Amino acid sequence: MAKVISIAEAVDMVQEGMTIMVSGFWGIGAPEKVIDALVEKGTGNLTGISISTSLVDRGIGKLVANRQFKKVIVSYIGRNPATMEQYEAGQLEVEFVPQGTLAERIRAGGFGLGGILTPTGVGTELEKGKQRMTIDGKDYLLELPLKADIALIKAHKADKSGNLIYRKAARNTNPLMAAAADITIVQADEIVETGMIDPDEVMTPGIFVDYLVQG
Amino acid sequence: MAKVISIAEAVDMVQEGMTIMVSGFWGIGAPEKVIDALVEKGTGNLTGISISTSLVDRGIGKLVANRQFKKVIVSYIGRNPATMEQYEAGQLEVEFVPQGTLAERIRAGGFGLGGILTPTGVGTELEKGKQRMTIDGKDYLLELPLKADIALIKAHKADKSGNLIYRKAARNTNPLMAAAADITIVQADEIVETGMIDPDEVMTPGIFVDYLVQG
Amino acid sequence: MDKKELIAKRVAQEFKDGDFVNLGIGIPTLVGNYIPEGINVYLHSENGFTHIGPMPKDESELDPDLINASDQHVTILPGGAFFDSAVSFGIIRGGHLDATVLGALEVDQEGNLANWKMPGKKTVGIGGGMDLVSGAKRVIIAMEHTSKGSPKIVKKCEIPLTGLKCVDLIVTEMAVIEVTENGLLLKELAPGVTVDQVLAATEAELILSPDIKTMNV
Amino acid sequence: MDKKELIAKRVAQEFKDGDFVNLGIGIPTLVGNYIPEGINVYLHSENGFTHIGPMPKDESELDPDLINASDQHVTILPGGAFFDSAVSFGIIRGGHLDATVLGALEVDQEGNLANWKMPGKKTVGIGGGMDLVSGAKRVIIAMEHTSKGSPKIVKKCEIPLTGLKCVDLIVTEMAVIEVTENGLLLKELAPGVTVDQVLAATEAELILSPDIKTMNV
Numbered sequence: 053m054a055k056v057i058s059i060a061e062a063v064d065m066v067q068e069g070m071t072i073m074v075s076g077f078w079g080i081g082a083p084e085k086v087i088d089a090l091v092e093k094g095t096g097n098l099t100g101i102s103i104s105t106s107l108v109d110r111g112i113g114k115l116v117a118n119r120q121f122k123k124v125i126v127s128y129i130g131r132n133p134a135t136m137e138q139y140e141a142g143q144l145e146v147e148f149v150p151q152g153t154l155a156e157r158i159r160a161g162g163f164g165l166g167g168i169l170t171p172t173g174v175g176t177e178l179e180k181g182k183q184r185m186t187i188d189g190k191d192y193l194l195e196l197p198l199k200a201d202i203a204l205i206k207a208h209k210a211d212k213s214g215n216l217i218y219r220k221a222a223r224n225t226n227p228l229m230a231a232a233a234d235i236t237i238v239q240a241d242e243i244v245e246t247g248m249i250d251p252d253e254v255m256t257p258g259i260f261v262d263y264l265v266q267g
Numbered sequence: 268m269a270k271v272i273s274i275a276e277a278v279d280m281v282q283e284g285m286t287i288m289v290s291g292f293w294g295i296g297a298p299e300k301v302i303d304a305l306v307e308k309g310t311g312n313l314t315g316i317s318i319s320t321s322l323v324d325r326g327i328g329k330l331v332a333n334r335q336f337k338k339v340i341v342s343y344i345g346r347n348p349a350t351m352e353q354y355e356a357g358q359l360e361v362e363f364v365p366q367g368t369l370a371e372r373i374r375a376g377g378f379g380l381g382g383i384l385t386p387t388g389v390g391t392e393l394e395k396g397k398q399r400m401t402i403d404g405k406d407y408l409l410e411l412p413l414k415a416d417i418a419l420i421k422a423h424k425a426d427k428s429g430n431l432i433y434r435k436a437a438r439n440t441n442p443l444m445a446a447a448a449d450i451t452i453v454q455a456d457e458i459v460e461t462g463m464i465d466p467d468e469v470m471t472p473g474i475f476v477d478y479l480v481q482g
Numbered sequence: 483m484d485k486k487e488l489i490a491k492r493v494a495q496e497f498k499d500g501d502f503v504n505l506g507i508g509i510p511t512l513v514g515n516y517i518p519e520g521i522n523v524y525l526h527s528e529n530g531f532t533h534i535g536p537m538p539k540d541e542s543e544l545d546p547d548l549i550n551a552s553d554q555h556v557t558i559l560p561g562g563a564f565f566d567s568a569v570s571f572g573i574i575r576g577g578h579l580d581a582t583v584l585g586a587l588e589v590d591q592e593g594n595l596a597n598w599k600m601p602g603k604k605t606v607g608i609g610g611g612m613d614l615v616s617g618a619k620r621v622i623i624a625m626e627h628t629s630k631g632s633p634k635i636v637k638k639c640e641i642p643l644t645g646l647k648c649v650d651l652i653v654t655e656m657a658v659i660e661v662t663e664n665g666l667l668l669k670e671l672a673p674g675v676t677v678d679q680v681l682a683a684t685e686a687e688l689i690l691s692p693d694i695k696t697m698n699v
Numbered sequence: 700m701d702k703k704e705l706i707a708k709r710v711a712q713e714f715k716d717g718d719f720v721n722l723g724i725g726i727p728t729l730v731g732n733y734i735p736e737g738i739n740v741y742l743h744s745e746n747g748f749t750h751i752g753p754m755p756k757d758e759s760e761l762d763p764d765l766i767n768a769s770d771q772h773v774t775i776l777p778g779g780a781f782f783d784s785a786v787s788f789g790i791i792r793g794g795h796l797d798a799t800v801l802g803a804l805e806v807d808q809e810g811n812l813a814n815w816k817m818p819g820k821k822t823v824g825i826g827g828g829m830d831l832v833s834g835a836k837r838v839i840i841a842m843e844h845t846s847k848g849s850p851k852i853v854k855k856c857e858i859p860l861t862g863l864k865c866v867d868l869i870v871t872e873m874a875v876i877e878v879t880e881n882g883l884l885l886k887e888l889a890p891g892v893t894v895d896q897v898l899a900a901t902e903a904e905l906i907l908s909p910d911i912k913t914m915n916v
Contacts (some may be wrong), residue, residue, distance in 0.1 A: 071865040077746040130823030140760050152788025152830035163572030166407035170382030171833040174864030192381035213561030220764040227783045247560030254563035292529040345606030367571025367613035379792030386616040390646030428778030435547040440567045462777030469680040469780035
């Protein structure tokens with residue numbers, strides 16, 4: 053059973069120095085209300101994992117603009133001037149990960165894999181510090197799992213057992229992050245009673261979900 | 268677009284010596300009609316990949332009973348006396364793979380990964396011939412991808428673009444196998460026009476599907 | 483009380499409300515019948531769902547597409563969800579199950595487990611067992627203390643392993659034994675069973691808890 | 700005809716009916732406007748769906764949860780499907796896309812591609828480009844032939860690579876060049892462009908096809 057909590061209770065779980073995953077693709081599918089409350093609270097020294105640092109006024113981008121991260125692990129920072137500025141000034145560490153590799157690393161973290169071999173990045177400067185392995189005549193890089201203390205994600209609909217349904221392109225990294233954090237907090241547009249979601253339509257099973265916040 | 272073909276056309280694609288993936292868990296979610304036609308045709312010398320060899324009268328088990336495989340890659344053979352008999356007599360090669368590892372290897376084949384690291388099987392005789400790697404103080408085995416020439420799978424509902432919906436526990440390896448074969452043939456209980464399935468409810472996107480057979 | 487019933491009843495006390503658990507075949511399956519009142523335990527099925535419900539009461543409840551991993555027709559309880567095999571074993575391998583209960587052929591004093599292959603017998607395969615022992619938060623072994631009089635709790639497993647140092651707790655009709663860093667700790671005795679009887683039926687060395695209790699079954 | 704329009708129009712002729720394609724940002728995006736009549740090409744969006752449709756005609760068609768990877772509101776055509784990021788890049792990495800069309804800063808005669816990082820400029824990241832070039836069946840580069848007069852088709856890429864030996868075809872406003880095992884093969888010229896003009900604007904060595912055609916644009 054997932055527990056329904058207030059937004060204040062949700063952001064109180066995020067402690068200084070934690071690693072958090074934040075869903076969303078240009079903010080679509082990001083838990084904006086929880087993020088706004090976390091900006092308000094100002095918890096800092098965080099490490100953030102997300103597809104990109106979004107825009108300054110959308111999704112994880114707001115937390116960057118408010119200087120709450122010491123490090124971000126993302127595939128792209130180009131549309132958030134706050135990220136660019138802090139990165140160039142040496143105030144923010146940025147680990148660039150190809151988008152598909154990022155998705156697999158988060159999935160590996162959630163699903164107990166020690167790593168995955170991907171052809172992405174072979175022969176590029178991203179190979180630095182990574183093990184290259186040849187399998188069946190083709191080269192791959194060993195990429196390691198990503199996990200987080202807390203995942204902040206967004207669902208369209210949740211039941212009180214934590215089963216989630218997403219909508220259109222708002223799905224993106226949500227199902228992956230749900231499994232990869234010690235604590236998964238979901239902002240849901242709609243929270244319904246257990247039994248009101250057809251078990252065949254569930255996109256993230258409740259076993260991955262700890263807390264629900266009304267969106 | 269997926270092409271709707273006859274069962275006869277479907278089984279004609281399976282050639283002697285090919286590797287085929289066959290979905291189903293104790294036959295639930297297996298394309299029984301296609302399998303029956305393939306038994307009828309008798310194409311032999313195949314390599315089969317499936318969760319288990321099922322029972323002699325269900326799913327892939329029928330093909331084993333008809334001696335159409337030279338090798339099977341499965342997690343379990345215990346309920347199919349035909350498998351046991353051919354295996355003990357040295358007529359059938361059996362590669363035993365833990366069930367979760369089998370699922371990941373099929374997924375890796377379909378998703379272009381060169382392999383995955385799993386803790387499953389570390390310290391057991393399955394480690395033989397495999398690379399053990401230590402990541403962050405924990406041991407893992409490197410497991411390699413599985414691909415097939417043809418996947419024979421089963422959907423509850425398909426649209427003519429090849430988008431698939433499964434039902435209850437009949438989902439099992441279907442979505443994984445759909446992506447891991449050069450040619451994916453789906454037996455569907457119901458085939459509807461493109462546009463009749465909500466894109467949010469699709470469990471296997473049509474991009475993975477080549478042919479549809481009316482179930 | 484029947485041996486198996488006693489074991490299942492004791493194992494069922496290990497869960498807390500809200501736990502997700504996978505039960506293996508045999509005695510472990512029986513555990514589901516003894517979950518204490520007020521405790522909700524959600525059962526995971528390897529073939530791809532959570533919240534396994536009871537067997538269908540009649541034909542009208544029977545769904546051809548709904549079996550558990552042992553090929554029995556079952557139902558799904560409210561709050562359950564269906565998923566594919568990769569997600570199902572992602573749940574297992576990723577540490578999302580609070581516990582798994584499995585049978586054993588041998589368990590040794592390092593917590594090694596052997597339960598998939600008997601030397602000299604036909605190998606039937608592995609199924610999901612190796613994944614379960616590598617991934618579940620707690621591995622609980624539910625088995626009879628001996629097999630035809632021979633100890634199953636041994637110094638060192640002699641038959642092929644299922645998992646290395648993976649067992650957390652052993653529950654038999656005689657005793658409850660915890661696998662600790664220092665070895666096997668005898669914590670509870672079944673009603674009427676003595677320490678000497680357990681020692682006689684066990685090949686492995688046992689550390690006696692200073693506070694051995696009687697099972698509350 | 701505008702340079703970019705010409706490039707996009709020529710690239711659009713590379714597809715066959717039923718192809719699944721991913722179009723990058725810039726000139727590649729324009730390719731979607733020139734798909735020949737009678738050819739259905741299905742566009743893949745990295746953020747998680749296939750069958751990208753046109754931009755919404757009005758507010759009533761606009762869905763806040765439906766953007767493409769470039770953050771533009773779009774629609775989805777019948778036959779499309781939504782999925783998560785792991786499936787989206789499984790499609791890319793697993794070779795399920797018939798082609799990807801991307802821009803480039805440099806391409807060299809071995810088919811190496813550089814398009815994500817300019818030395819001395821701020822790095823903005825990688826996005827999905829490295830995955831696309833490692834996984835799509837064909838990598839088509841759609842770019843202007845030179846940058847401020849400097850050749851972009853070079854002997855050896857000097858700036859950080861996006862992918863090793865990944866490019867299959869280069870289409871510019873001057874020429875169509877195929878990457879072959881023997882080197883770069885000049886196959887087509889834009890109307891009015893001469894071989895000498897292409898050679899002068901190209902640093903890499905070019906093999907001249909015995910049968911150089913004029914682009915049909």
